[in-house]
Amino acid sequence: MKTQINTQDIIIRLEQERDYRAVEELTREAFWNVYTPGCSEHYLAHIMRSHRDFLPELTFVAEYRGKIAASIMYMKSWLEDDDGNRREILSFGPISVHPDYQRMGLGKRIMAHSFAEAKKLGYDAVVIFGNPENYVSSGFKCSRRFNVSMDGNYFPVSLFVLELKPGTLDGRHYVYRESDVITLLDDEKVAEFNRSFPPKEKGWMPSQEKFYIYSHSSVNE
Ligand SMILES: CC(C)(COP(=O)(O)OP(=O)(O)OC[C@H]1O[C@@H](n2cnc3c(N)ncnc32)[C@H](O)[C@@H]1OP(=O)(O)O)[C@@H](O)C(=O)NCCC(=O)NCCS
Numbered sequence: 001m002k003t004q005i006n007t008q009d010i011i012i013r014l015e016q017e018r019d020y021r022a023v024e025e026l027t028r029e030a031f032w033n034v035y036t037p038g039c040s041e042h043y044l045a046h047i048m049r050s051h052r053d054f055l056p057e058l059t060f061v062a063e064y065r066g067k068i069a070a071s072i073m074y075m076k077s078w079l080e081d082d083d084g085n086r087r088e089i090l091s092f093g094p095i096s097v098h099p100d101y102q103r104m105g106l107g108k109r110i111m112a113h114s115f116a117e118a119k120k121l122g123y124d125a126v127v128i129f130g131n132p133e134n135y136v137s138s139g140f141k142c143s144r145r146f147n148v149s150m151d152g153n154y155f156p157v158s159l160f161v162l163e164l165k166p167g168t169l170d171g172r173h174y175v176y177r178e179s180d181v182i183t184l185l186d187d188e189k190v191a192e193f194n195r196s197f198p199p200k201e202k203g204w205m206p207s208q209e210k211f212y213i214y215s216h217s218s219v220n221e
Contacts, residue, residue, distance in 0.1 A: 027039075
């Protein structure tokens with residue numbers, strides 16, 4: 001049975017080099033079989049840190065009673081208007097809460113902490129892909145509402161926008177451009193990286209179909 005979290009025992013702090021492996025283990029536990037059989041997010045966490053778009057100043061861990069129970073990692077991304085002008089914004093992911101502590105508010109807490117720090121650093125918007133139920137309660141709205149699309153005026157159900165500075169997105173049409181770190185994901189490298197962790201069985205979960213539906217659907221007015 002899951003324990004309840006005593007919020008006074010949570011410490012949110014920047015990720016340090018000594019946390020890297022623990023964060024990758026946590027990420028693997030959190031994502032395993034959720035979106036695909038197995039997962040690649042722990043490998044993504046591993047390679048993100050040496051990518052030019054990585055933002056260590058916004059990459060946090062939440063310690064619960066001395067152990068890392070949650071993590072959020074940030075990259076630079078961009079919004080490009082129809083004249084080709086780009087503005088730098090933020091994207092996060094992976095965000096991971098250890099399965100023992102999910103659905104107890106830890107994800108919302110680490111997000112809120114990171115948004116407050118991002119504001120202090122002068123960022124004004126965050127754009128992410130994900131499941132609506134994880135993000136709308138933290139203020140994210142459908143990208144359609146802000147006229148933020150993928151290439152080709154496509155507004156996926158799974159694309160969300162949070163204005164850190166209200167009104168900063170002025171209604172103009174923007175295309176979301178994410179970091180090319182994602183192109184470095186390679187099945188063989190993920191499999192090789194996986195072998196450095198304890199064996200874990202790949203399998204199917206209904207959440208995989210749910211995310212397929214979200215990520216292959218769009219919002220049309
Ligand atoms: C997604 C994740 C980061 C959310 O963190 P969490 O600590 O579990 O979630 P929280 O308790 O902070 O709840 C966030 C919101 O999720 C929703 N939620 C909470 N419990 C829920 C439940 N049992 N069922 C459905 N939705 C629920 C709620 O909207 C909640 O906000 P609210 O309490 O204000 O209504 C975490 O579950 C996780 O690591 N999941 C596996 C990896 C993953 O999917 N990462 C995100 C990739 S897009």
